[in-house]
Amino acid sequence: MKPGTNILHLTLVVALGGLLFGYDTAVISGATEALQSYFHLTAAELGFAASSALIGCVIGALVSGYTSSRWGRRGALLLAALLFLISAIGSAIPESYWTFVIYRIIGGIGVGIASMVSPMYIAEVSPPRRRGGLVACNQFAIIFGMLVVYFVNYGIALMGSDNWLWSLGWRYMFASEAIPATVFLCLLFTVPETPRWLALTGRDEEAFALLKAINQHESVTGQWQEIKQSLAVREHPGIIASGFWAVLVIGIMLSVLQQVTGINVFLYYAPVILKGFSESTTDIALLQTILVGAVNLSFTVMAIYTVDKFGRRPLMMIGAGLMGVSMLAIGTAAYLDAIGGYLLIFMLLYIAAFALSLGPVTWVLLAEIFPNHIRSKALSIAVFAQWAANFAVSQTFPMMNDKHSLIYQQFNGGFPFWLYGVMGIFTVYFIYRWVPETKGKSLEQLEKLWHSKNKRSEAAVLSH
Template sequence: METKLSVIRLTLVVALGGLLFGYDTAVISGATEALQNYFQLTSTELGFAASSALIGCVIGALISGDSSTRFGRRGALFIAALLFLISAIGSAIPQNYWTFVVYRIIGGIGVGIASMVSPMYIAEVAPPARRGGLVACNQFAIIFGMLVVYFVNYGIALIGTEQWLNHTGWRYMFASETIPAGLFLVLLFFIPETPRWLAMKGRDEQAQKLLQALSPGENVSNQWHEIQASLSHKDKPSIVAAGMLGVLIIGIMLSVLQQVTGINVFLYYAPTILKGFSSSSIDIALLQTILVGAVNLSFTAVAIFTVDKFGRRPLMMIGAFLMAISMIAIGTAAYMNAIGGYLLVFVLLYIAAFALSLGPVVWVLLAEIFPNNIRSKALSIAVFAQWAANFLVSQTFPMMNDHQSTIYQTFNGGFPFWLYGIFGLFTVFFIYRWVPETKGRSLEQLEQLWHKKQHIHGEAALH
């Protein structure tokens, strides 16, 4: 860790947790038909097999705060890596349906932990000037993991006949995750704990040496004093006692708004939606992967290089506004029965805007806005809210899009898109009104910012 590349190397290792996040959640996409045939599943059972990992994600998010505080950020990532490995092996060898579901839930717990701890680790080792871009790398890794597993699944499907795929091939799809999971587990042995966790545990000498190693040639004494000051109230670990309930509410709202603006509608239901836009004979699933995936990845890369230059607020406000406009346009076209292939432009605009803003930047903010003493606990709660909102949106969209439903018949399918568009406009207002700019500040300086805001609000209340 003696060079300036140290932080980049650490980020690449920890971002493997993000890659496994994307890999694990998307690996089932290529195996659904084979699973249905092999286990003779009803549509309800197949749906639960696909969504059961979300149960694990919620559990993982709930326990990630305690595990990352007790065992360390690296320790929690070790747990996630082991769970990914167990899930990959277990999902590949089951002889019955419920065994398969249990192992998918285990993988989901790994996703829930990694989704919280990976960005937190990166934020705690990154210098303030580059923190936004480095944390955004984790979101890039998630999307990259999804694309990688699509091509892995496609390659496995080409190996044998359809009968082979239904009986054996699908097992190779899940087993393929052992490669990135094993690599992640091994590489974690070669990274340190974060300076802030070491300081929190009273291991000051180690923390100081690591802080200096992460910033070679720089004087880190001021930053070290800030870290010590932020941890000086160890008798007040409670979020409420620490006076940070307002910050937690902002974190929860950012998490929920990232989901209720409709991103998973396109990630999970794009084939269904795109088929409705056009009668084209193009393979819709391939269209989704190539276009939506490529746009998502490309604009996340743009966010990595711009979030520390332009700041968090401008990217999120512009992105949320473009997302809202796209959703409202799609909803209006559906309502007026003006559906056509041209709407793919609005889908791609929406995906690009999300990838530039709410996708990576929400994770950046969640990783950096919470004070050292409560970061694990608060981030765990915010990520739990995110997975809960993910589940809510994923479950309600098919209901609102059911052609037999009153909502669908009344609004001709436009209602859910209008709803997500309204949430997008509210997101712009919420960010403008309550989310401060955080670029270029140390985590401890941000903590002081929240304390100052609270002091000002307190004085205003007195007068």
């Protein structure tokens, strides 16, 4: 089949990588208790079972820069789709804990690749005025994948008793991922490479023709000249030598702050947390988790429609502030032993704020702030930092939340939520102080912005 060039088609197909990102990372939320029972896990082993995929994500993020540069953006996504399929089948059949972990790591490599390449692909084919909303569609797909798997997990949980779920039902949860993985693998053959990657590899005629096909009703001559001008410096030996260390640091910080504000604590451990907030049974906790996913999805849609209208900075600052306040409230309630069902409201407020800000807008910024000639390498480093932070949070939360741990007994379970809340407040300051507004600018115009900032910084150093 000849690859299509309709921007909506390209976005929807590539965003399936985001859907599988969400599906793969959230599928374990409905199986944590089953895994603990089936494999007789300690709190630390349960944390590793949940976060083992993140080891793969870190590996995937590290190799994504090379694979997307060497084999192209589509080639990297094809590899990710294949890894998703292998992981789905392998995670459903193990009889040993470590076999399960190995297949989760394989799926994690796919997630790490897709998490970097999907938004980059969409950013590279999108017109500037629509780029924020289109890249945010990838986050919508991530959340939609999570919501779908919440429904799948809930449906599987209703098929039998808790004992059945803990002995066999959890396998169906992981096997279900094979369906969207197969669809993604097939549909990738209907999309082309990006014009910027084709230009980067010297295939100028193909790149220009594809750029015209994607922007059928607009002149692309000026945009093409900007692309060629930006790629004229592609022989620079590295990111630091290119003078873009400052934007790399900002990208790394955005990635880390998205994670250390605690989002994946709720996404991975929502049923466990909700059962702790009230006397919920397993199926009720899973049903409440679906509510969490619905709120996440709804406010992500709002972000898609507002990120190109109001800009990146306002959404990020408002959202991070609400996230910090919500986490501090949850931590205080836990410390005072005022736990009750009403805390679901704070949890939903936190999720809504994340979905409006750090969820989609962080990926928009990461996909657009890096210059063309270093984008794959710089984005790979930033996403590596994101998955490393994700792993640290996911691994440490079960230990901090273990009722037998010293830190839990000292703070009555409130400490981790306080920690994430403080990080949310710090994120507001970081965005205000260091992150520029990028809406409405082409990728090449943003590159010129960083060039001008570098020159001003160099001039300031020389003046002293």
